[in-house]
Amino acid sequence: MTTTERVALSAIFNGRPAEPSRMITGERMAAVDANAAALGVPQKQLMESSGHAVARAIREIADPGARIVIVAGRGNNGGDAFVAARFLDAYDVTTLLLGRAELIGTDIARENWDALEQADYDTREVTDSSALTPDSSAFDLSEADVIVDAMLGTGISGDLREPAATAAAAINDTDATVLAVDVPSGFDADGGDHASNGVEADHVVTFHDTKPGLDDLDAELTVADIGIPAAAERFAGPGDVTLARPQSRDGRVFVIGGGPYTGAPALAAQAALRAGVELSFVAAPESVAGEIQSYAEDLIVQPYGSDRLSPDQADDLAETAERHDDIVVLGPGLGTADETLEATRQFLASYTGAAVVDADALSVVPEIDTEATLVCTPNRRELARMGGPDTDSLRDAVDEIEAFAADLGHVVLAKGVDDVITDGDRTRICRSGTPGMKVGGTGDLLAGIVAALLEETDPLEAATAGAYVSGIAGERLADSDALGVLASEMLDEIPAALWGETDA
Numbered sequence: 001m002t003t004t005e006r007v008a009l010s011a012i013f014n015g016r017p018a019e020p021s022r023m024i025t026g027e028r029m030a031a032v033d034a035n036a037a038a039l040g041v042p043q044k045q046l047m048e049s050s051g052h053a054v055a056r057a058i059r060e061i062a063d064p065g066a067r068i069v070i071v072a073g074r075g076n077n078g079g080d081a082f083v084a085a086r087f088l089d090a091y092d093v094t095t096l097l098l099g100r101a102e103l104i105g106t107d108i109a110r111e112n113w114d115a116l117e118q119a120d121y122d123t124r125e126v127t128d129s130s131a132l133t134p135d136s137s138a139f140d141l142s143e144a145d146v147i148v149d150a151m152l153g154t155g156i157s158g159d160l161r162e163p164a165a166t167a168a169a170a171i172n173d174t175d176a177t178v179l180a181v182d183v184p185s186g187f188d189a190d191g192g193d194h195a196s197n198g199v200e201a202d203h204v205v206t207f208h209d210t211k212p213g214l215d216d217l218d219a220e221l222t223v224a225d226i227g228i229p230a231a232a233e234r235f236a237g238p239g240d241v242t243l244a245r246p247q248s249r250d251g252r253v254f255v256i257g258g259g260p261y262t263g264a265p266a267l268a269a270q271a272a273l274r275a276g277v278e279l280s281f282v283a284a285p286e287s288v289a290g291e292i293q294s295y296a297e298d299l300i301v302q303p304y305g306s307d308r309l310s311p312d313q314a315d316d317l318a319e320t321a322e323r324h325d326d327i328v329v330l331g332p333g334l335g336t337a338d339e340t341l342e343a344t345r346q347f348l349a350s351y352t353g354a355a356v357v358d359a360d361a362l363s364v365v366p367e368i369d370t371e372a373t374l375v376c377t378p379n380r381r382e383l384a385r386m387g388g389p390d391t392d393s394l395r396d397a398v399d400e401i402e403a404f405a406a407d408l409g410h411v412v413l414a415k416g417v418d419d420v421i422t423d424g425d426r427t428r429i430c431r432s433g434t435p436g437m438k439v440g441g442t443g444d445l446l447a448g449i450v451a452a453l454l455e456e457t458d459p460l461e462a463a464t465a466g467a468y469v470s471g472i473a474g475e476r477l478a479d480s481d482a483l484g485v486l487a488s489e490m491l492d493e494i495p496a497a498l499w500g501e502t503d504a
């Protein structure tokens with residue numbers, strides 16, 4: 001079947017006009033799901049939609065009265081199928097759970113299992129997967145017209161382990177039509193690989209968007225709309241934080257800043273430490289190194305012999321950052337002296353690693369060809385000076401900012417009341433924060449947080465999560481009408497904003 005036919009088929013199932021769907025990884029899907037929950041659409045509601053979509057697909061391929069066997073795992077993929085069973089009263093349905101019901105892994109899947117039991121549906125726990133093999137008399141899978149594969153969804157990677165492996169072999173052995181829920185069990189929705197011992201499906205009903213690699217399988221694919229609001233993808237939320245949250249204390253941030261100003265590099269470097277990096281370095285002129293160090297004993301300040309950054313230091317700094325695989329923050333407090341701007345040009349021309357570019361260093365980015373991976377963090381004024389739109393409301397200028405980022409070839413995090421984060425293709429808006437955060441130093445904080453998150457994830461995700469976390473750090477300090485927040489106070493709130501409950 002061609003992609004166009006698949007899209008057309010999915011339109012029939014969804015009852016909406018065919019439109020080419022985008023691709024989403026399983027990991028990002030979980031983030032969008034968490035964002036939806038924070039917007040008031042809880043996952044149990046999405047599970048209900050998913051189950052309903054599976055039932056609709058079954059009605060397309062099997063006549064009433066047909067024998068349907070659901071083989072479910074103990075995760076949410078199984079939960080979707082428990083829901084589907086309730087929509088299939090016109091069929092002869094048996095739901096098999098691989099394992100014991102007490103071990104169902106999530107509340108929402110368990111609640112849907114309990115509902116089946118209490119409503120007297122035909123449910124069975126399979127504690128010994130050999131019960132499913134063809135020579136077993138315990139359960140005859142071969143009687144099924146349709147087998148629903150709801151063992152494993154987007155929560156897995158690698159070859160199937162037992163009992164799923166035996167069950168998959170038994171399913172593949174039958175002549176029944178196999179319909180997979182979300183992905184065929186064994187399919188890695190992040191990498192697009194299919195385990196060699198995975199389920200071979202004839203139909204796949206996947207949710208929200210197709211997943212990488214699904215289109216290449218020899219199966220009929222339906223993409224079902226399950227009612228996730230577009231805002232769950234568009235607006236930064238707690239799911240974005242989960243994606244970018246550091247899992248271990250790791251990595252080094254290298255702030256190149258200071259000269260005319262000293263607070264800015266110190267704030268950026270401290271924010272990176274608060275956001276999980278192991279070491280935070282500041283390369284700064286000798287004349288101000290002591291002052292920067294005096295703000296925080298946690299920083300490692302590396303002085304160079306001049307009053308301000310100049311081309312003499314550029315190659316050395318790029319070489320040092322690359323040797324240690326540092327994430328660079330370029331710009332805080334550097335000033336706009338000609339020789340400093342020349343030094344930032346030279347640095348970016350030779351540097352090939354990752355960097356957050358902020359403040360005075362931003363103006364050179366449009367003129368420079370660089371192999372570095374950059375996240376540029378302009379405020380309104382800096383964005384206009386770089387050649388982007390000049391606007392009061394970044395949100396109204398989203399399309400222009402997106403086009404600007406596409407042209408620039410780097411991720412842009414434009415800072416305003418609502419931040420706009422874009423790589424020129426994918427674009428997000430961040431609404432967290434308080435009016436009081438319109439104070440000196442919060443931009444430096446954000447640069448440091450994004451740098452730390454770049455250790456963990458890709459530039460767009462790091463910038464999105466960084467913007468959200470910085471806003472939550474501000475919200476934690478003050479009611480939205482309190483205008484006295486200080487960036488230095490926000491530092492202490494970063495860990496809770498990043499690792500605490502962010503969806504309250």
Ligand SMILES: NC(=O)C1=CN([C@@H]2O[C@H](COP(=O)(O)OP(=O)(O)OC[C@H]3O[C@@H](n4cnc5c(N)ncnc54)[C@H](O)[C@@H]3O)[C@@H](O)[C@H]2O)[C@@H](O)CC1
Nearest residue numbers: 033046047075076077152153154155156157159160161182
């Ligand atoms: N994310 C979303 O937006 C939604 C997800 N839903 C469903 O939830 C599913 C994801 O659910 P879960 O995250 O609970 O994960 P799964 O239901 O995919 O299962 C995860 C379980 O598989 C086990 N596992 C991992 N690797 C394995 C391997 N190689 N062999 C055997 N077992 C393995 C893990 O221990 C874990 O218990 C989706 O595929 C979809 O069906 C839907 O309910 C609706 C919304």
Ligand SMILES: [K+]
Nearest residue numbers: 149152183185
């Ligand atoms: K599945």
